Amino acid sequence: MGCDGGTIPRRDELVRVKKKPEQKDxxxxxxxxxxxxxxxxxxxxxxxxxxxxxxxxxxxxxxxxxxxxxxxxxxxxxxxxxxxxxxxxxxxxxxxxANKAETGDGYADxxxxxxxxxxxxxxxxxxxxxxxxxxxxxxxxxxxxxxxxxxxxxxxxxxxxxxxxxxxxxxxxxxxxxxxxxxxxxxSKKSKKKRETSTETSNAEDSSSRAKKPKIKKEEKAGPSRPRVEPQDPAFKKAKEDYSVAKDPTASEVLKSIFTTHKTASEQTRAHWVTYNPFYN
Known part of the structure; x- marks a missing residue:
């Protein structure tokens, strides 16, 4: 039945012991x-x-x-x-x-x-x-x-x-x-992106405000050296196309006689003393 012939059993052969779990290397x-x-x-x-x-x-x-x-x-x-x-x-x-381990022709550590x-x-x-x-x-x-x-x-x-x-x-x-x-x-990335977005928005607002800002006219920027001509000024009225010296009540007869539209123009026999009229040459 065993244990005969002078054999001595070990403890692990007689008693079942719990095996230790394998440990990872x-x-x-x-x-x-x-x-x-x-x-x-x-x-x-x-x-x-x-x-x-x-x-x-x-x-x-x-x-x-x-x-x-x-x-x-x-x-x-x-x-x-x-x-x-x-x-x-x-x-x-x-x-x-790595080639040594693949070929097997040398020691690979x-x-x-x-x-x-x-x-x-x-x-x-x-x-x-x-x-x-x-x-x-x-x-x-x-x-x-x-x-x-x-x-x-x-x-x-x-x-x-x-x-x-x-x-x-x-x-x-x-x-x-x-x-x-x-x-x-x-x-940090979100805060940086938020700062960049706010900066871009503020720059866009500044550019739009600059675009809406009215430009200063040259007359206003020049100052009082060039007074602005109002429509009520007589000089402004004389610059119009429908203005006629002959019909101007404020013009003198001497001034009107210079032009060919004057009533005395038909009586002239030679060139006018101020203007050159080719009809009388």
């Missing part, structure tokens, strides 16, 4: 998260993008998910359009060679990351925190941002705000901070 999980797309769980393919929460995606997978939202997992439902993701500018790792920090050279393998700047999309380590404090990007020299720093693959408190930063960026 943290290093393998980190390597998977930093090298695979969050939507399709396939290796990341360029162009690589990140959302406001720091998750990594292949842009092709994001476009397919937006076209068919049923394929999006719950972790990516916050992506409504392509404006919710940012293309990343990554620095290739010169020590990484699985811990090597295809990307590094452009400032201090740390590998982006999940052991160190890496950040992406939402303004320009450049990726670098958090240590580089802390050691070289600046308000401009270390790579492209583009200015950024503290709320523009997105921690990639954030967890715990960092994830909560990324959510707050995303809300702050949206609020």
């Amino acid at each position: 943290k290093e393998a999980e980190l390597a998977f998260r930093w090298r695979h797309c969050t939507i399709k769980q396939l290796p990341l393919q360029p162009p690589i993008v990140a959302c406001s929460l720091g998750k990594l995606y292949s842009k092709e997978a994001v476009i397919e998910g937006l076209l068919d939202r049923s394929t999006l997992p719950d972790s990516a439902l916050h992506i409504k359009n392509l404006k919710d993701v940012k293309p990343l500018t990554l620095t290739p790792n010169p020590a990484y060679d 699985g811990g090597k990351s295809p990307f590094i920090c452009p400032v201090i050279g740390l590998e982006m393998n999940g052991k160190y925190k890496f950040c992406a700047l939402w303004t320009c999309g450049c990726v670098m380590s958090e240590r580089a941002l802390k050691e070289v404090k600046s308000s401009v990007c270390h790579r492209c020299q583009k200015p950024f705000e503290p709320s523009d720093v997105v921690i990639l693959n954030a967890e715990g408190d960092d994830l909560k901070r990324m959510e707050d930063n995303a809300a702050a960026r949206k609020l």
